[in-house]
Amino acid sequence: MYADVILPVPIPKWFTYRVEAEFQEQIGIGYRVMVPFGNRKILTGIVAKVHPKAPEIYQAKAILDVLDDFPVVNALQIKFWNWMAGYYCCHIGEVMNAALPSGLKLSTESRVHLHPNFDPEAPGFPMDGRELLVLETLAKHDEMRVEQFEQILPGKTIHKIIKSLLSKGAVLLYESVKEKYSPKTEHRIRLAKKFLTEENQLQDLFLELKGKQKQEQVLLQYLQLIPVFQKPELNDAGLLKNVLTDAGCSQSSIDTLIKKEVLESFRVTISRFEEQTVGNDSITLSPLQQEAVQEIHGQFEDKNTLLLHGITGSGKTEIYIELIKEVLDSGSQVLLLLPEIALTTHLVFRLQKVFGNKMGVYHSKYSDNERVEVWQGVLKGRFNFVIGVRSSLFLPFDSLGLVIIDEEHEPSYKQFDPAPRFQARDAAIMLAWMHQAKTILGSATPAFESFFNAQNGKYGYVKLDKRYGNAELPHFHLADILKDKKKNLLKLDFTRILREKIQDALNRQEQVLIFQNRRGYAPYISCEDCGWIPQCEHCDVSLTYHQYQEELRCHYCGFKEKPPKACPACGSHKLTTVGVGTERIEENLSLLFPEARIARMDLDTTRSKYGYQRILEDFGAGNVDILVGTQMITKGLDFDRVSLVGVVDADRILYFPDFRSGERAFQQITQVAGRAGRREKTGDVVIQTRRPDQLIFSQIMSGNYTDFYQQEIRERKQFYYPPFIKNIKVTTKHKDYKTAENASLHLKNLVTTIEAKKIVLGPEKSLIGKIKNLYLFEIWIKLEKSVSVQEYFKKELMEKIMELQAEKKFRSVRFLVDVDPF
DNA sequence: AGCACGCCGACT
DNA sequence: GTCGGCGTGCTC
Secondary structure, eight states, rough: OEEEOOSOOOOOSSSEEOOOOOHHTTTTTTTTEEEEETTTTTEEEEEEEEEEEOOSOOOBBBOOEEOOSOOOSSSHHHHHHHHHHHHHHHHHHHHHHSSSOGGGOOEEEEEEOOOOTTTTTTTOOOOOOHHHHHHHHHHSSSEEEEGGGHSSSSSHHHHHHHHHHHTSEEEEEEEEEEEOOOEEEEEEEEEEEHHHHHHHHHHHHHHHHHOOOHHHHHHHHHHHSOOTTTHHHHHOOEEEEHHHTTOOOOOOHHHHHHHTTEEEEEEEOOOOOOOOOOOOOOOOOHHHHHHHHHHHHHHHHSEEEEEEOOOOOOHHHHHHHHHHHHHHTOOOOEEEHHHGGGGGSSHHHHHHHHHGGGGEETTTSOOOOHHHHHHHHHHHHHHHHHOOOOOOSSSSOOOEEEEEEEEEGGGGGBSSSOOOOOBBBHHHHHHHHHHEEEEEEEEEEHHHHHHHHHTTTSSSEEEEOOOOOGGGOOOEEEEHHHHHHHOOOTTTTTTTHHHHHHHHHHHHHHHHHHEOOOSSSSSSEEEEETTOOOOOOSSSSBBEETTTTEEEEEEEEEEOOOOOOSSSSTOOOOEEEOOOHHHHHHHHHHHTTSSSSSSEEETTTTTTHHHHHHHHHHHHTOOOSSSSSGGGGGSOOOTTEEEEESHHHHHHHHOOEEEETHHHHHHHHHHHHHHHHHHOOOOOOEEEOOOTTHHHHHHHHTTTTTHHHHHHHHHHHHHTTTTOOOOOOOEHHHHHHHHHHHHHHHHHHHTTOOOEEEEEEEEEEEEEEEEEEEEEEEEEEEEEEHHHHHHHHHHHHHHHHHHHHHHHTTOEEEEEESSOOO
């Protein structure tokens, strides 16, 4: 028998291994196996297929070990991985890497042993000083990890020395596999069994303990808590040690009793997730919501995917809950995808109250061990309902009935950097299709792709356009930055109207959100005399000034340095900051409103595990009057006391060189505006711009998504943009500018020859021309939207890339393929 | 992607 | 001489 194994390596090949007789019974699709790879390495992979066909052109190596008693991945998942690798032009090993929580990936460590037959006294081996040092250290430690020698012998010579010792027969080297996941355990104690079976034993024991007060006390306390004769099953479960110590028993007496074998100490595996109360919160749907549920059911008769277009505060959550309940009752599983930030909000608590411990949460800030437990929970049926971020798509579901993607327009559903560069919304639709499940896309401002599909009937469409409790849309105000500037009314980047509105809100003790989509203090600093701007050494960007840490930082590679005292170009001391980031807004606000309590929420203040939660809780508790933030604040804030939202610089969002900038601006401004005023109160939104005459503002203000869509979509059609075509971007990356450009140009020429209806643009320097010392060039392909054309084209494209990489001069060029890029 | 192999320059 | 740089080839 042979097994095709998926390995975590980016090589577009199957790896076939021999299955020895001893494993033939135990192996199957989805089992983790340990296999030798190359000379030294041992990898763990997942079995994708078991078959009797021996590979023809090479000798298959044997599988070393099968690691599981039951598969950790099911056949459907492997099918899904395969689809993803094909669609997003990457290797299945890369998909596997993204899919498995790293706790399920095993790592191997090289360990070194002294050879048992090696006699250090025996002469004849010339050993140099460093070899002797290694031997001496080994003699003391018996066994060591290779990396441990790095402390003793700095430099990269360790491997050579060990190799030399190996050839002299002085040491042995072996690979030890370490399972990264470790279950959480608890230390418990209980009364030894023998005291339960014979009653006299216990009396004898008390006689024996006479005079040993402390020990007696322990025993009495234990018996008081656990009535061992009435309820012997309680004794089996035992007691946490600290329950006794908390009750005043002495630690050492407990230990003595354990030593005397009166008490036994044992460990039990416990879950990292507290048992929640079984959900029993019921919900009542409003008549409108009931109607929507009915409509969804109706459309699901002949549509598999549905767009639920519900404005902020229209009560989508209750509709979700109702539908989830129905599917769970029918015995199927449910997946609810959310953008990361939305996972920290009441929505989760809300759902937890309803679904209790049937619901698993999969968050990117969870530890590895926690993720493995969610994975296993899904595998074993503990969690039939999971709410999680993009990567929860990969959990081992076997019978999904419903997938919901909330805030489906969110760009964070697209993974950029390591392959697979997948769009979780689209992948979820495919996953649902494989499960014969239904999909709901929920949003107040749908992605154009989704709305387009709803319009042409591919998706069902249900609209909720009444705010819950009939709360009204906020009042919008456009503030003309240039006009205020002329009249000298612009103070510290705030127009008069925004300042007044903030003051009003503060006076009424209401809260304010200020949105500025740029972190740091200022985008850059500049010399007033010669115009010099500090650039990153490794990237083609100017450095952002962060005042708080008093440093210049590159947002692309993390490079930082102290700002210079004088201009290095001309020596001038007139260095000023240019532009406005969140830090500066925060500072300006504290100057304008010294009495207000101000907080900031951006990547820099939320880096820690519970970063956002802390800020959100503070804000929710009313300890903060004004919250400044990047797009993070556009989601997940549902606080009744926010009555004003200010957008500092709408133009920044609008003039991004990208065909989606209009769509994005509409979404971001609408979303952040939705935070203003809820329930009975009507909120205010102030948008600062230099171009108040633009049509998009009136569309945002009237909440007229459809008008906006109609107008934009015409342009998309005219200029061949999605959703009318498929976009594929190929980036070439190399440390040498010319090589990167050349590779891109050659690829363009090759791609042009592929027979398909398409337009190829480029090569063009990337928006950021250099990142981490690598130059970036890209070509864009606009491709006809038929599935067969796409499949053919992608196959050809990958072949062309391989062709190029076979050429010497392009060997070290990296080609990154991004399907449906942002 | 790693990692070994192998061929060159810069030092003890 | 050796150490370590990196170009090249390979992984069932």
